[in-house]
Amino acid sequence: xxxxxxxxxxxxxxxxxxxxxxxxxxxxxxxxxxxxxxxxxxxxxxxxxxxxxxxxxxxxxxxxxxxxxxxxxxxxxxxxxxxxxxxxxxxxxxxxxxxxxxxxxxxxxxxxxxxxxxxxxxxxxxxxxxxxxxxxxxxxxxxxxxxxxxxxxxxxxxxxxxxxxxxxxxxxxxxxxxxxxxxxxxxxxxxxxxxxxxxxxxxxxxxxxxxxxxxxxxxxxxxxxxxxxxxxxxxxxxxxxxxxxxxxxxxxxxxxxxxxxxxxxxxxxxxxxxxxxxxxxxxxxxxxxxxxxxxxxxxxxxxxxxxxxxxxxxxxxxxxxxxxxx
Amino acid sequence: xxxxxxxxxxxxxxxxxxxxxxxxxxxxxxxxxxxxxxxxxxxxxxxxxxxxxxxxxxxxxxxxxxxxxxxxxxxxxxxxxxxxxxxxxxxxxxxxxxxxxxxxxxxxxxxxxxxxxxxxxxxxxxxxxxxxxxxxxxxxxxxxxxxxxxxxxxxxxxxxxxxxxxxxxxxxxxxxxxxxxxxxxxxxxxxxxxxxxxxxxxxxxxxxxxxxxxxxxxxxxxxxxxxxxxxxxxxxxxxxxxxxxxxxxxxxxxxxxxxxxxxxxxxxxxxxxxxxxxxxxxxxxxxxxxxxxxxxxxxxxxxxxxxxxxxxxxxxxxxxxxxxxxxxxxxxxxxxxxxxxxxxxxxxxxxxxxxxxxxxxxxxxxxxxxxxxxxxxxxxxxxxxxxxxxxxxxxxxxxxxxxxxxxxxxxxxxxxxxxxxxxxxxxxxxxxxxxxxxxxxxxxxxxxxxxxxxxxxxxxxxxxxxxxxxxxxxxxxxxxxxxxxxxxxxxxxxxxxxxxxxxxxxxxxxxxxxxxxxxxxxxxxxxxxxxxxxxxxxxxxxxxxxxxxxxxxxxxxxxxxxxxxxxxxxxxxxxxxxxxxxx
Numbered sequence: 001x002x003x004x005x006x007x008x009x010x011x012x013x014x015x016x017x018x019x020x021x022x023x024x025x026x027x028x029x030x031x032x033x034x035x036x037x038x039x040x041x042x043x044x045x046x047x048x049x050x051x052x053x054x055x056x057x058x059x060x061x062x063x064x065x066x067x068x069x070x071x072x073x074x075x076x077x078x079x080x081x082x083x084x085x086x087x088x089x090x091x092x093x094x095x096x097x098x099x100x101x102x103x104x105x106x107x108x109x110x111x112x113x114x115x116x117x118x119x120x121x122x123x124x125x126x127x128x129x130x131x132x133x134x135x136x137x138x139x140x141x142x143x144x145x146x147x148x149x150x151x152x153x154x155x156x157x158x159x160x161x162x163x164x165x166x167x168x169x170x171x172x173x174x175x176x177x178x179x180x181x182x183x184x185x186x187x188x189x190x191x192x193x194x195x196x197x198x199x200x201x202x203x204x205x206x207x208x209x210x211x212x213x214x215x216x217x218x219x220x221x222x223x224x225x226x227x228x229x230x231x232x233x234x235x236x237x238x239x240x241x242x243x244x245x246x247x248x249x250x251x252x253x254x255x256x257x258x259x260x261x262x263x264x265x266x267x268x269x270x271x272x273x274x275x276x277x278x279x280x281x282x283x284x285x286x287x288x289x290x291x292x293x294x295x296x297x298x299x300x301x302x303x304x305x306x307x308x309x310x311x312x313x314x315x316x317x318x319x320x321x322x323x324x325x326x
Numbered sequence: 327x328x329x330x331x332x333x334x335x336x337x338x339x340x341x342x343x344x345x346x347x348x349x350x351x352x353x354x355x356x357x358x359x360x361x362x363x364x365x366x367x368x369x370x371x372x373x374x375x376x377x378x379x380x381x382x383x384x385x386x387x388x389x390x391x392x393x394x395x396x397x398x399x400x401x402x403x404x405x406x407x408x409x410x411x412x413x414x415x416x417x418x419x420x421x422x423x424x425x426x427x428x429x430x431x432x433x434x435x436x437x438x439x440x441x442x443x444x445x446x447x448x449x450x451x452x453x454x455x456x457x458x459x460x461x462x463x464x465x466x467x468x469x470x471x472x473x474x475x476x477x478x479x480x481x482x483x484x485x486x487x488x489x490x491x492x493x494x495x496x497x498x499x500x501x502x503x504x505x506x507x508x509x510x511x512x513x514x515x516x517x518x519x520x521x522x523x524x525x526x527x528x529x530x531x532x533x534x535x536x537x538x539x540x541x542x543x544x545x546x547x548x549x550x551x552x553x554x555x556x557x558x559x560x561x562x563x564x565x566x567x568x569x570x571x572x573x574x575x576x577x578x579x580x581x582x583x584x585x586x587x588x589x590x591x592x593x594x595x596x597x598x599x600x601x602x603x604x605x606x607x608x609x610x611x612x613x614x615x616x617x618x619x620x621x622x623x624x625x626x627x628x629x630x631x632x633x634x635x636x637x638x639x640x641x642x643x644x645x646x647x648x649x650x651x652x653x654x655x656x657x658x659x660x661x662x663x664x665x666x667x668x669x670x671x672x673x674x675x676x677x678x679x680x681x682x683x684x685x686x687x688x689x690x691x692x693x694x695x696x697x698x699x700x701x702x703x704x705x706x707x708x709x710x711x712x713x714x715x716x717x718x719x720x721x722x723x724x725x726x727x728x729x730x731x732x733x734x735x736x737x738x739x740x741x742x743x744x745x746x747x748x749x750x751x752x753x754x755x756x757x758x759x760x761x762x763x764x765x766x767x768x769x770x771x772x773x774x775x776x777x778x779x780x781x782x783x784x785x786x787x788x789x790x791x792x793x794x795x796x797x798x799x800x801x802x803x804x805x806x807x808x809x810x811x812x813x814x815x816x817x818x819x820x821x822x823x824x825x826x827x828x829x830x831x832x833x834x835x836x837x838x839x840x841x842x843x844x845x846x847x848x849x850x851x852x853x854x855x856x857x858x859x860x861x862x863x864x865x866x867x868x869x870x871x872x873x874x875x876x877x878x879x880x881x882x883x884x885x886x887x888x889x890x891x892x893x894x895x896x897x898x899x900x901x902x903x904x905x906x907x908x909x
Contacts, residue, residue, distance in 0.1 A: 030780070031778060031780035031781040031783065031784050032780035032783065032784070033783070033784075033788050033826075036788070037400070038400060038475075039400060039476075039477045040399065040400025040401060040402070040477055043400070043476075043477035043478070044477065044478055044479065044480035044481060045477065045478075045479040045480055046479060046480055046483050047824075047826060047827060049474075049479035049480070049483075050826065052472075052475070053475040056473065056475050057475070084391055084400070085391060085392065085393070085551075086393055086398060086548060086549075086551055087551065095567060096567070096568075151597065151598075154598055154601075155601075159601050159605060162605075166598050166601060166602055166605075166607065167593075167594075167595055167598065168569050168570070168592070168593060169566075169569055170566070170569060170570075172384070172566075172569060172570035172572065172590050172592045173382065173384065173590060175564065175566065175569070175570065175572075176563060176564055176570060176572030176588065176590045177382075177572075177588065271595065272595060272597070272598075274568065274569070274593050274594070274595055276566070276567050276568035276569055280568060281568075284389075284391075288391075
């Protein structure tokens, strides 16, 4: 087992290196001049001064040198400085990531809490009214782009109903002039979370329901369920004692796979709702040619994905004796 | 049981929603001052000496990046905060004159090369420290430093000793002389009219920004981004990344005006910003261009608008170095056969009022520039649409329709390579017009190359030396920040031809270079005017650039905001002095 883990960890290194290399090449191919984005519109600089700035940002060296410098710095734990924010990238990611996490954890818990009962019920009454309803719901949910859904909610819910804010994480007037107490601030943030959480929940709910439903249907068709039924057990006991637990195994694996996504942000959703998450940050980084910020945060995403796969591989191997290690 | 579970969950969600809802009803958003002293005043409005004071203004901002350091910020929205938190040594006023702000007055030396500033002795920074000549010196030293990487570099480039200092050859910057605690002399290399413009910088407190500063290392100054301290009318109270910035009145500010107590710059999103305004979430949405949004605002009785032509224009630049457009006659023919008025009258027509929200000009200077007047405008060549004239010019030049069906000269086809952006609304309207008038009307071969915006910038600006033979014309827009015609210097001076430089039409004319250099040295505006008018006439005739439209911008705002007199170069944060809120 240990040998397997070490082998898998070692194989991650070239994968990550290749990902960063591809990222870096793409960023180099991206048109636009970071120095110009750095100085901003209406800046007053001479061409000589601009060259000096380029040198100070380390952008005057050849791309190969820049790439290896970046690797060297990153390995030392220094992710470089953001061109746009003029702050260390580490600090920026540290601030934004928790805002994304907050949205993701709430919507993920809600999605699982709704998907599991709905999925079971759909499986039990396969092709019934209830099942058909949720099948249609899932198809719409999977098919609809999140930003479009978000805009629909804004125009049809947030605009007419004052209670729902259009965007942001806090009411700026209240936040600027001071909340009466800590509790009021929490409630204000919760109020601003509702719409983005609804969108995120529905989007992940759609596929989760299908997943749970199919997994339960698989189990129900197994021989031991037939045996349980033939023993004369009531349908409730059959479903919830025998089928449910077994059906949950793949679902639990799914939770493992979802953990890394908790830290990733949804670029479009966060932009539409002006939610200060890591997705919105990445978006403005790309728009402002903030190459070190984009490099580091994308590498971070890559690391999360690779680690997620690794964790599920290892846990599969640990749980399921049918998975051979060599 | 699953039904029960769903019910339970739904109930929890509903209770949750209700709980939050109740809380909201109990606390309608009431602007409450966070400054205890002023709070007392606010509670007894009758006792206020002037009832203009107080109130909260919420402004929509799309792109703040949270850097409020005057020497380093990059987003125009960050500039709002900089405008309000800092004071400049001298400030451009609405008459186009630089009036003393931190300075009490200033005088030029006899040779015109030096300016001596007397600094007001009563100014303190918002932390209570007095503002002295040393702070002014420190401000300029930071910009001149070899390690400086900010946006203001050019303001010190004309000062004596800049090159030696910026190269790190010496520790003494000869351009700055502190005479006493409240007097500073700034020495320039040449007596230029534009020198005073270079003194319009925001003064930083040395004790705060310069705590870790030594010549050659400005990182200490640059690192202070979202905790600015200045001597301006407001102080930054709170800034939350990607959410809002809030400012409150600086109690130590002694100047007049600035009646509003709190200002909140709230982040908005372009797809929903107008809803924020119409639903009352924000009070002011500055610089709106989309007429659709303006019309949505007009439906609401509580909103009003300021409309002004932008200081700048969208333009077509022609390649003056390579290809057929290098010939002045060809450029003129294209100008006569480009129906700009037809475009503006249809594209910028406001369907509800029937008015056209943009104007047409046949010269490259800003409409607000002081060289412009009615009389002079009449002396310029009028390029109103005249296809026959365009044909005549091309015929005269020897471009005749040949066997290929296109105009040819010496076996070469008259071909225009258009560098265009895809999915660009204006270009999508212009290109069919060109195909009609230039293509079918004049028999010119049009070759339209579509490229993404930043690729095009690389093509015509950043890497232009490599691509000079690959384009004939492109479309972009520009903005002028002062009424001084010197702003057009880098657009047409041959010194600025090359990759990354401003003279992107690669226009080369010794006479123009000479006049521009002469013009920038003349202090007297009336005298300078004749020089710039001569430049204007030449550029109008030679047509290296075809300005297409100067569109109207709208500041949309709540009627409770009074006296908001924005102009093309003075946005809301620059005219806030006289603005007040009437509830």
